[in-house]
Amino acid sequence: MQRIINFILRYRNAFLYGFLVLVSLVMTINSHSYHQSRFFNSSKWISGNVYGWSAHLSSYFGLRQENRKLVEENQRLRLALLNAPGDSIPALDPSLIQFQVTSARLIKNSIASPRNYLTTDKGEKQGVRQDMGVVTTGGILGLVENVAKNYATVQSVLNTKSNINAKIKNSQHFGSLIWNARDYTTVQLIDIPRLVSLVVGDTIVTGGMSSIFPENIPIGTIKKYELNPSRTFYNIEVALFNDMGNIRNVYLIGNRDLEEIRTLEERTSDE
Amino acid sequence: MNNALFLTLARFVLLVLTQVLIFNSLNFLGAINPMVYVIFFYWYPLKANRGLFMMVSFFLGLLIDIFSDTLALNAIASLTLAYARPVILRFCFGVNYEFQNFSFKNTTKVQRFTFLALLVLTHHLIFFSLEILSFGHILLILRKVFATGLVTLVLCVLFSSLFSPKSE
Numbered sequence: 001m002q003r004i005i006n007f008i009l010r011y012r013n014a015f016l017y018g019f020l021v022l023v024s025l026v027m028t029i030n031s032h033s034y035h036q037s038r039f040f041n042s043s044k045w046i047s048g049n050v051y052g053w054s055a056h057l058s059s060y061f062g063l064r065q066e067n068r069k070l071v072e073e074n075q076r077l078r079l080a081l082l083n084a085p086g087d088s089i090p091a092l093d094p095s096l097i098q099f100q101v102t103s104a105r106l107i108k109n110s111i112a113s114p115r116n117y118l119t120t121d122k123g124e125k126q127g128v129r130q131d132m133g134v135v136t137t138g139g140i141l142g143l144v145e146n147v148a149k150n151y152a153t154v155q156s157v158l159n160t161k162s163n164i165n166a167k168i169k170n171s172q173h174f175g176s177l178i179w180n181a182r183d184y185t186t187v188q189l190i191d192i193p194r195l196v197s198l199v200v201g202d203t204i205v206t207g208g209m210s211s212i213f214p215e216n217i218p219i220g221t222i223k224k225y226e227l228n229p230s231r232t233f234y235n236i237e238v239a240l241f242n243d244m245g246n247i248r249n250v251y252l253i254g255n256r257d258l259e260e261i262r263t264l265e266e267r268t269s270d271e
Numbered sequence: 272m273n274n275a276l277f278l279t280l281a282r283f284v285l286l287v288l289t290q291v292l293i294f295n296s297l298n299f300l301g302a303i304n305p306m307v308y309v310i311f312f313y314w315y316p317l318k319a320n321r322g323l324f325m326m327v328s329f330f331l332g333l334l335i336d337i338f339s340d341t342l343a344l345n346a347i348a349s350l351t352l353a354y355a356r357p358v359i360l361r362f363c364f365g366v367n368y369e370f371q372n373f374s375f376k377n378t379t380k381v382q383r384f385t386f387l388a389l390l391v392l393t394h395h396l397i398f399f400s401l402e403i404l405s406f407g408h409i410l411l412i413l414r415k416v417f418a419t420g421l422v423t424l425v426l427c428v429l430f431s432s433l434f435s436p437k438s439e
Contacts, residue, residue: 013321013325016322016325020325020326020346021347021350024346024350027342027343027346028401030342047337050291050338054292110339110340111298112298112301114402114403115402245298
C-alpha cells in the first residue's frame, strides 16, 4: 500500500495530466459526435454577457451600413407587396401563420474554424427554441442549436456538421448543403442527380423537405460543378449570398408544426 | 510574492478577454485567428508548483473554449503545453534553468525566441490536429499551423517586448 501511494505521489503530475486530458477528451468527443455541449457553450451566463457587452459597444461602428441593408430589404419587400395581386395576400390571422419570425442581433461570429458557432442576443425568454432557422436579409445563415435564458447559439452553415436540404431554384431537384471547411465564401451542394441540367450562376434556395426552413430562402449561386467519382451525382460549389464575416442583424424562423412533423417522422421510422 | 500572484491573475483575465473579444474575430487574410494567449505560458513564473500550473492552464484553455465553442480543444492544448514546458525549457536554456537564480534576464534573445516559438508550435500542432481530426487533411493542418503560428509568434514577440517587466 505504502509503495502504491509513493508511486502515485511521485508521478502525481503525470496522473493529473492524464486525468485532465481524459476529461477534456470526453468533452471533445461528446461535442463532436452529438450536438455541441449543452452545458458549456457561448450562450451561457458569463460568456453570453461578455459578448453582449462587447457587441453593444461595437454595434455603433456599423450602424450606417446596417441601416442601408435594412432599408434595401424594406424596399424589396414593399415592391413585392405593392405589385402582388390583391387576393394573394392572406389576412394576418395568427392561427393560420405557420412560420414565426423573431429578430435578433449576432453578438459573436466565427468563420475560421471547421465547426463555426454564432451567438445571438435572444434566448428562451424571447421565445427562441432549438432548431429554429436563422436567416439574414441576404439569405440563409444556420440553425439554432442551444438555447439559454437570454442567448442562443447558432450552428452556422459553415460547420462540417451542418446538413441542410437545398434545391435549384425553379426546379424540384433537391440535395444536401454541406461545408468542406476550406473556404468561408463557398459551401457544397451534393446529391443532385446527373440528369439535371446546370448552368453556372443558377440560384440555389432552400428546399421544402426540411421542417426547419420555409421553401425558397436564397442561399447562393452556382460557382462551378462537376460529377462525383461514381459519376451519378453532381458536386456543386455554391458561392454564398451572405458575407459571412460581416453580419449583425438576423431573423429567427420558427415552424409552428415542427413538433408535429418530428413526432410523426419518429413514429414512422420506429415502425 | 502577492504581487506575482496578482500579476498572474490579471494576465489570466486580460489574456482571456483579449483572445475572445479581439483576436478570435480578427480573421486576418480570411481565416487567421492568432492565439496570443499562448504567451501566458511564457510569462508564468518558472519556479512554480507544476500541478497548480497545469490546473491553471487547463482552466485557461477551458474558459477560452467556452467562449469560442471549441469545447476542450484549447484545454487539451494548453494542458499539454503546461505539462511539457519543463522539457522545452531544458531544451532551450540547458540545465541552467533549474538553478535557483535563473531568470530570463541572463539568457540571450535567440534562446527566448526559440522558447516562445516552440511553445507556439506545440500548442498549434495539438490544437489544429484535434480540431480537424483527420490524417487525410494533414496538409490543411500543417498550413493552418504554419500560417496561424507565424502570426501568433509575431504578436507574442511584440507582446513580450511591450509588457516586459522593467525591474527583472
